[in-house]
Amino acid sequence: MPPPANGRLARKIFLIATEESGDRLGAQLMKVLRQRLGDGVRFEGVGGRTMAREGLKSLFPIEELSIIGFSAVVKQLPKLLRLIRQTTAAVLQASPDILIIIDSPDFTHRVARRVRRRDPTIPIVDYVSPSVWAWRPSRARTMRAYVDHVLALLPFEPEAYRRLHGPPCTYVGHPLIEQLSSLRPNAEEQARRDTRPPVLLVLPGSRRGEIRHHMAIFGEALDRLQAQGTAFELILPTMPHLLELVREGVKSWKLTPQIVVGEPEKRAAFRIANAALAKSGTVTLELALSRVPMVAAYKAGAVEAWIVLRFVTVQSVILANLVVGENVVPEFVQDDCTADRLASALAELLSDSAMRKRQVTAFAGIDDVMSTGNQSPSVRAADIVLGLLRKGRRAG
Structure with a gap:
């Protein structure tokens, strides 16, 4: 040079x-x-x-x-x-x-x-x-x-x-604060967000190991949710390199989600979503900035789970909770991550419940918390x- x-x-x-x-x-x-x-x-x-x-x-x-x-x-x-x-x-x-x-x-x-x-x-x-x-x-x-x-x-x-x-x-x-326009709905998208049946996102992870750990339990939870009489439209966003793994994972599901592929399609799904079931991680902050109430879950291999559960020093592992400063997002980690518990929390989230209202209120103030x-x-x-x-x- x-x-x-x-x-x-x-x-x-x-x-x-x-x-x-x-x-x-x-x-x-x-x-x-x-x-x-x-x-x-x-x-x-x-x-x-x-x-x-x-x-x-x-x-x-x-x-x-x-x-x-x-x-x-x-x-x-x-x-x-x-x-x-x-x-x-x-x-x-x-x-x-x-x-x-x-x-x-x-x-x-x-x-x-x-x-x-x-x-x-x-x-x-x-x-x-x-x-x-x-x-x-x-x-x-x-x-x-x-x-x-x-x-x-x-x-x-x-x-x-x-x-x-x-x-x-x-x-x-955080780089997400520069991307709010792609996360927040316009008037038409907000109307779909508020229309029944609600759009429910399912986000099992962005890495292969995460998807393998979460697909089966997420599928069981969604089946129980539907069996309880809760109506919803299911969308599963993923990336191209994970598509085949996701397709293989949903074969065991009784419900067939709409799979959308790529970052623009994922953001479009966020803008119409009423609620989400998400693997714990950065996506919980992304959902909070999109103002989408959620249930968060995390399952890992035995060795990783033992290390995490033994040494974690915070009251919540959910990034959205840590940023807003209160535990508004329910979290189900390892042994607590069961189909029955996830389904019960999702049913509450998809109704006009106190849990949902608390998340909506907390997420409305997240822009001020993260402002630069x-x-x-x-x-x-x-x-x-x-x-x-x-x-x-x-x-x-």
Whole structure:
């Protein structure tokens, strides 16, 4: 890459994102940094297709790290360690002005710790906090040794880092708050949302393991719901790479859902939905921003469930509950995730119940809770990165 026209050396920024969600965050951050720095910035690192469109040539395809679940991590450990070593060596060879790790803490934090030991002068930013507020809170204090700033997607995270004596943490905003127009219904869609029979979304997960754990129990719950005399129109949104797995899973269902494929179709379903049955995760925040009341559930493999249930330190594992600050969404985790309990909660949700009204009221205030003023999350994140760049390298 030729030097910039002003004769100054280009700022070298190394980014690591190993999942699609992190890839999207990284691409938006790259775009803003290039707008600010022009030809005075150079990007290296690990990323997916979206970051590639912004000019990043990834060290390896991020699909090599599509490892889900604790048992899967153990099986893939030699490969994981090899890629950690390869990425660490690439960072050290590049000697960037700053290293930005994006989500995927099982991978990115291992790289960051190794880089800090080998070259403590490289500033390190963590974009997307690990869930230190939910389990293993000691990680926050440990991160002070190798993270200079955390860019938080959730509004309650900076206070959690202060309480847990972690590194500096700033709420930059969740990317979903920039997508409200695609989540909220227009007048026609609102009319369908309010029409009987109600549209019920079923969201069993966005990963193969999640779908395998939830499809059967969700199908049984929906069958019981219908048997109780509750009428509804069933829509199941999914992504192209999961379509065959979902189709195979619904073969055992007595009900036949309308399967819609792709992000635009999923958002269209959200805009007409009256209620949802969802696997716990980011989708619960997406539903809350769409103002769709929900029942949330979570089932996992035996080893993962034991770890989660033993070490979780928050009263709710539902992201929507944590953001609004109260447990308005009923959650059914592991042994509590039964067809009868899910069906009973869904029947209540699809009626004019106190549970439904409580969720609707809570979700109406979520915009204020998650507000970032008139700045987008990527702009706020870029401001912090640029501030660290102006400070220069750390003391060795």
